[in-house]
Amino acid sequence: TQAPVNVTVTGAAGQIGYALLFRIASGQLLGQDKPVRLRLLEIPQAVKAAEGTALELEDGAFPLLAGIDIFDDPKQAFEGANIALLVGARPRTKGMERGDLLEANGGIFKPQGEAINAGAADDIKVLVVGNPANTNALIAKAHAPDVPAERFTAMTRLDHNRAIAQLAKKLGVSVSDIKKMTIWGNHSATQYPDIFNAEVKGQNAAEAVNDREWLENEFIPRVAKRGAEIIEARGASSAASAANAAIDHIYNWVNGTPEGDWVSMGVPSDGSYGVPEGLISSFPVVCKNGSYEIVQGLEINEFSRARIDASVAELVEERDAVTKLGLV
Ligand code: NAX
Numbered sequence: 001t002q003a004p005v006n007v008t009v010t011g012a013a014g015q016i017g018y019a020l021l022f023r024i025a026s027g028q029l030l031g032q033d034k035p036v037r038l039r040l041l042e043i044p045q046a047v048k049a050a051e052g053t054a055l056e057l058e059d060g061a062f063p064l065l066a067g068i069d070i071f072d073d074p075k076q077a078f079e080g081a082n083i084a085l086l087v088g089a090r091p092r093t094k095g096m097e098r099g100d101l102l103e104a105n106g107g108i109f110k111p112q113g114e115a116i117n118a119g120a121a122d123d124i125k126v127l128v129v130g131n132p133a134n135t136n137a138l139i140a141k142a143h144a145p146d147v148p149a150e151r152f153t154a155m156t157r158l159d160h161n162r163a164i165a166q167l168a169k170k171l172g173v174s175v176s177d178i179k180k181m182t183i184w185g186n187h188s189a190t191q192y193p194d195i196f197n198a199e200v201k202g203q204n205a206a207e208a209v210n211d212r213e214w215l216e217n218e219f220i221p222r223v224a225k226r227g228a229e230i231i232e233a234r235g236a237s238s239a240a241s242a243a244n245a246a247i248d249h250i251y252n253w254v255n256g257t258p259e260g261d262w263v264s265m266g267v268p269s270d271g272s273y274g275v276p277e278g279l280i281s282s283f284p285v286v287c288k289n290g291s292y293e294i295v296q297g298l299e300i301n302e303f304s305r306a307r308i309d310a311s312v313a314e315l316v317e318e319r320d321a322v323t324k325l326g327l328v
Pocket of ligand 1: 010011012013014015016017041042043046087088089090091108128129130131132133155156157158159187227237238239242
């Protein structure tokens with residue numbers, strides 16, 4: 001049998017953590033042949049709640065769960081980590097300016113980047129879920145100079161999945177009929193879900209829809225603001241769907257994307273599609289043998305170009321703000 005894979009999860013006592021940990025333990029993160037050891041990181045006040053979740057995980061009697069350790073110190077939590085899911089973050093509270101938010105999160109993601117640099121396994125793969133996810137990933141990456149930059153990714157898979165679901169609903173097809181969806185840019189309201197390069201049963205999705213009014217005034221804003229719609233309906237932010245997307249992101253990164261399809265991931269730009277190098281921006285990617293590549297050569301029409309540029313401009317602003325704060 002294989003040695004367990006060490007999976008570090010931060011914010012383990014939060015609502016995404018609660019939905020995520022059981023799916024990791026059941027083998028859905030990496031595959032049914034891979035035992036996992038959970039390393040949970042929480043702030044001291046939430047360690048007890050994480051311990052409670054650990055008791056429930058024990059009660060799941062998951063054959064693939066090799067152990068659970070709980071920490072309030074990032075250095076210990078990331079020791080030997082093969083996969084790191086950075087879920088815990090400082091939410092924006094009333095009256096908080098964006099600069100305050102970025103600074104508070106710098107206080108979390110800088111030490112976590114340092115801890116990953118110091119102690120994670122050589123094959124470490126990092127997914128940042130905690131918002132502002134792209135810029136938090138940028139901060140963590142900046143403090144892990146010994147880790148290859150491409151191992152730091154941010155989650156836009158929930159947006160990707162939301163876009164597929166909305167498009168399938170519009171066309172009255174199954175979600176599995178839709179391929180090659182792309183989210184470009186920032187995981188924020190400026191993100192751009194692109195159906196011009198997507199396919200429905202092999203046909204171009206934008207042509208299949210053929211409804212510019214729906215695209216501009218329903219689809220794009222609905223996907224971009226779906227988080228707010230969930231909060232409005234549920235009285236709490238997306239949790240199980242976010243956990244599901246985190247599972248999808250890592251599963252594909254580790255096990256590959258299906259032939260003839262791709263997924264969206266926030267990854268350090270190599271300059272593709274005019275996105276400044278080093279920014280963590282969402283791109284279409286194909287995963288194979290445990291690594292990913294940005295899909296090249298897609299046609300970007302004028303409509304798409306303007307929207308990608310707007311979201312990337314926001315990422316540049318966030319980067320400049322954290323640079324000024326000395327966080328990157
Ligand atoms: P919760 O507030 O339920 O849980 C967050 C947990 O993180 C808490 O238990 C808190 O104690 C812990 N935490 C805070 N600082 C920490 C630190 N320094 N080290 C370790 N743990 C720490 O939030 P939840 O609903 O679980 O959401 C978590 C994050 O995901 C938020 O930042 C949220 O905005 C973000 N999201 C990102 C999404 C994406 O698509 N990228 C979608 C869902 C979600 O909104």
